[in-house]
């Protein structure tokens with residue numbers, strides 16, 4: 001009996017599975033493991049959101065299938081928030097579609113817009129879901145590098161013209177996972193003009209747009225003409241510590257929004273209405289002190305970890321957004337070896353950069369999803385490691 005499609009077999013091995021297995025073994029052996037590998041907030045969802053959800057879940061009106069293009073109240077709340085936050089007007093009827101988290105839409109968009117053999121351009125390093133989704137749509141995932149030298153912004157003009165000619169979409173992700181880079185307006189302007197010239201869709205992943213420490217990041221939809229060539233994916237997951245709740249949306253080009261809606265109406269029956277109503281409450285409470293406090297908490301953690309890692313001689317980026325820190329491996333270690341040594345010698349779980357693509361080699365990623373005491377402990381354990389042939393770093 002065939003139990004796996006060729007499509008599934010063709011996926012690269014899930015690199016993080018190996019580190020996960022080792023982590024579980026270490027935990028089972030009773031070692032004091034600190035997990036800074038995964039970007040899942042450690043703080044509970046704010047109480048005003050939980051309380052709203054409890055009420056909505058008890059309301060029978062939320063119990064039927066959530067068909068069509070989503071709950072009008074949630075779509076309106078998104079449109080209102082988008083206008084307040086970015087100054088962008090969206091038609092809630094045609095330019096917004098609720099999703100079960102942004103991953104739902106990011107992973108389905110190639111199926112909705114690409115034909116077999118089309119190219120999907122994916123950032124390297126980048127969130128692994130992009131390349132996998134292009135492959136599931138029987139497209140060819142072509143990686144383009146984002147490197148420290150260019151502030152982790154791609155050189156769009158350097159993309160292979162042959163791949164570009166066959167490309168139907170390009171994934172962008174700012175603020176960026178794993179490098180924590182943000183994109184300036186000039187880059188979005190360049191990207192929109194470039195996509196118009198080459199007639200392809202920009203799929204901008206803005207899952208981290210609200211986890212910022214300096215200037216609030218832009219939406220690509222602020223750029224004139226962006227709605228002709230772009231859709232942007234948003235999520236409540238990180239902003240409101242709601243990863244498990246599965247609420248997000250796509251906004252932008254109405255034809256792509258409609259295509260995704262058609263595709264998904266053949267796959268699921270929408271986001272639980274109680275969750276959409278709760279999402280509206282979260283967005284309406286965006287300016288509440290609890291939400292500002294979350295951002296401040298991540299900023300304190302960022303400052304704590306940066307200071308500590310620098311004090312042990314590690315080279316780190318300076319994240320202006322996201323809850324990730326992108327760290328250069330010391331002494332020319334490759335990322336798997338460094339991550340492995342962190343786990344075996346310091347009981348610290350970090351993510352090897354190569355898991356995000358070949359250009360992630362030479363880096364590891366840590367997530368600011370543990371408290372400052374633990375972050376300081378991570379640093380102290382690294383200080384004790386004998387890195388660089390026994391010398392201090």
Ligand SMILES: Cc1ncc(COP(=O)(O)O)c(C=O)c1O
Pocket residue numbers: 039100101102103104106127173176177205207234235236237243247248
């Ligand atoms: C870059 C990026 N995009 C999207 C997601 C998915 O988030 P969600 O589906 O919870 O909205 C993640 C999750 O870690 C991510 O790192």
